[in-house]
Each structure stands twice: as structure tokens, then as C-alpha cells.
Amino acid sequence: MxxxxxxxxxxxxxxxxxxxxxxxxxxxxxxMKEAEPIYPGPGVTGQEMLSKYCPNLKGTAGDTEIYILDSGVPGASMLVLGGTHPNEPSGFISAISLIETVKPVSGILYVIPRANASAFTCNDPQEGSPQRFTIQTAGGERWFRFGSRATNPIDQWPDSEVYVHASSGQTLSGSEIRNLNRAYPGREDGTLTERVAYGITQFIKQHNVTITVDLHEASPEYTTVNAIVAHEDAMDLATLSLWELEDVMKISVEASPKNLHGLTHRELGDYTDTLALLMETANASQGRLHGTVSAEMVVSGQDKFYYRAGQYGALTVDYPETGIGMSERCARHISALNEFCKSYDGPAGTIDLGEMPSYKEIITNGIGAYLASPK
Ligand SMILES: [Zn+2]
Missing domain, CATH: 1.20.5 (Single alpha-helices involved in coiled-coils or other helix-helix interfaces)
Structure with missing residues (x-):
């Protein structure tokens, strides 16, 4: 042969x-295309798709669920955005916890847990991120995706060299063209990311949403972390809430810069009547100083390099050896959301989320205690 x-x-x-x-x-x-289950709790009275507010999203990877928790008692309303950046999981998990456990007693709560649904279907290149992480609940383990900061390039490509923000003409790096939090107020016939932003803006306008809060996380060395960023119209609400929140956590309020366009706390405040707020917690998996980003580290926040950086005073937050875990990060988001509702005293009436766990209870019991058991 x-x-x-x-x-x-x-x-x-x-x-x-x-x-x-x-x-x-x-x-x-x-x-990563398979979406983690969300189990609507006793407060959920309806569900819609974002494409109702931007028909150009129908059948695309950008279409996403809106959960409605209507108390039946007229009052103010709040929209919570989780998953604007799916590599910042505390916002996403907090949003799911609201859907599964909250039962408002006045006003309406709206939750969009996967604001950029497409960005849940991929990871950021060269980051070595896990695709999934798990959280223990009373009835067993739940899994959730750890996605990307930006829309999946399979759904929106190619990126231009320079991203020109449509309504302001602001120019940014081309890499920001798939970042939902640079796309507001969005365009009905724009890129997929712009259409998602447009749908959210239209939803807020049509429902006259009183307060909108966009939940994020940031690197522990970043200056805007453990913070509320407020549009000028929402500054009174943020400050009033801060007085109460400062009793249980270190937190600050920052003004939304007027010359940085495309972000929720700027454009939703400028283009709608909503009081626009954004929150940031400290996420080691997003920073530049961390070691291996495992599924466990995403949840525990434990990282020896961040701990050491904190010892050198290189971080903007206290970083304990035990890490800043998902429960603490969600406790910040959830207790701040509750406080925004309590502190609001404007013309729209009241919004009362009903019985809510305290900051300490969420940390003591773990965020898994405030998520449904897997079915
Ligand atoms: Zn973010």
C-alpha cells in the first residue's frame, strides 16, 4: 500500500x-441562546413584548419581555431595567427577584429583566468569562447566563470605526455602537441596539412612567461605583433616598453629565417625563485587576488580587478578603429601589412595593431566598 x-x-x-x-x-x-427560566410571582398581572412599542423589533434577537406588576390601586409607576449590560449580573438578578417576589400595594411596577436580550447570547471576546453561573434557592439551584456588555455581533454587524450618536451627533469609539446604554433615545429604524432603546423610550412615554431605574455594576477601581447617577429632574428624589440609604450602606449620588449622550440617566430624562436614575455596584469580574473569572467568582466576588489592590488603596470601594458577593450587590439595588418608591412624593401619587426584605435580611439570608425555586 x-x-x-x-x-x-x-x-x-x-x-x-x-x-x-x-x-x-x-x-x-x-x-447561550437558551434563556434562563423566570417564574412570575404573585404580583405579576401581565406581560408584554418590547416589540409592541417598536414593531421593527418583532422576530429579532432584541425583542424582550416586559413584566407588569399592577397593584390595582392608582398611583405612580416605576420601570426597572436589568440586563442593560448582561456582564453585570446583580442588576439582572435583582430584576428577577422583583418579578418573582414583589406584590405592590399601590401604583405599578414594570420590570424588563433582559433589556439587551441579544447581549445575553454571547460573551465579551478575550475576557475568559463563564457562560453561566448558579445561585442556590430554597428549592434547589438556578442557572443564569453571564453575557456581554454589547449586542451580539451576529445580530448587529459590522461596527463602524466611529459611532455617531443619532440625536446629538456625539462621536464615540465604534465599539460603543452595540452598547444599549449609548443608544438612547434610540431610533425606530436604526440598528438593533437603537431599536431596543427606542422601544424602551416609547414604553416610558406611553405609560407615563414616573421613575425609571437602570441597574448596573462597575469595576471596583472605577470612580462611579456604589453610586446613584441622577438626571437633574431626579436629583431631589435621589438625594432624599440617599439620606435613608446612608444609614445602612456607603453610597453616593452623582449628577448625570449633560454632555455625555446615549445613556439612560441623560436621554430618558431629556426625552421623557420620567425621573431617570442609574445605579452601580462593585463587580470584580468586570475590572482589570482580577484573577480567573469563574462562575463561582461572579457570585462570590471573591478575588485575591482585588483584595490586595484594596490594601494598597487602589480601589474606590472597601474590598474585603471575602469579596463583595451577589447578595450584597443585589441588597444595594433592591433596597435603593424600595427607597426611591418610599421617597417619591410627586403629583403621580404613591407607589408602594409592599412587604420588602431589608438590606440586612438580603445579605443574611442570601439573594437566593428571594428567588423562586426551580420548577
Ligand atoms: Zn453597565
């Missing part, structure tokens, strides 16, 4: 290896 030349054998083996890798990575990539 004729011997196969060595270079042909090598090339063939390489082809087989590449084919196997393509299949393995394809299966892995597809697995």
Missing part, C-alpha cells in the same frame, strides 16, 4: 481538528 505523504497526513489531521472544534464551539455558542 502506498504510504500517505507526511504533509497530507498533517493537513488532514488539522482539518479534522478544526472541524471538531467548530462543532464543539458551535454547540457551546448555541447554548
Amino acid at each position: 502506498k504510504k500517505i505523504p507526511r504533509h497530507i497526513l498533517t493537513a488532514s489531521l488539522l482539518c479534522v481538528f478544526v472541524a471538531v472544534m467548530v462543532v464543539v464551539l458551535g454547540i457551546s455558542f448555541r447554548s
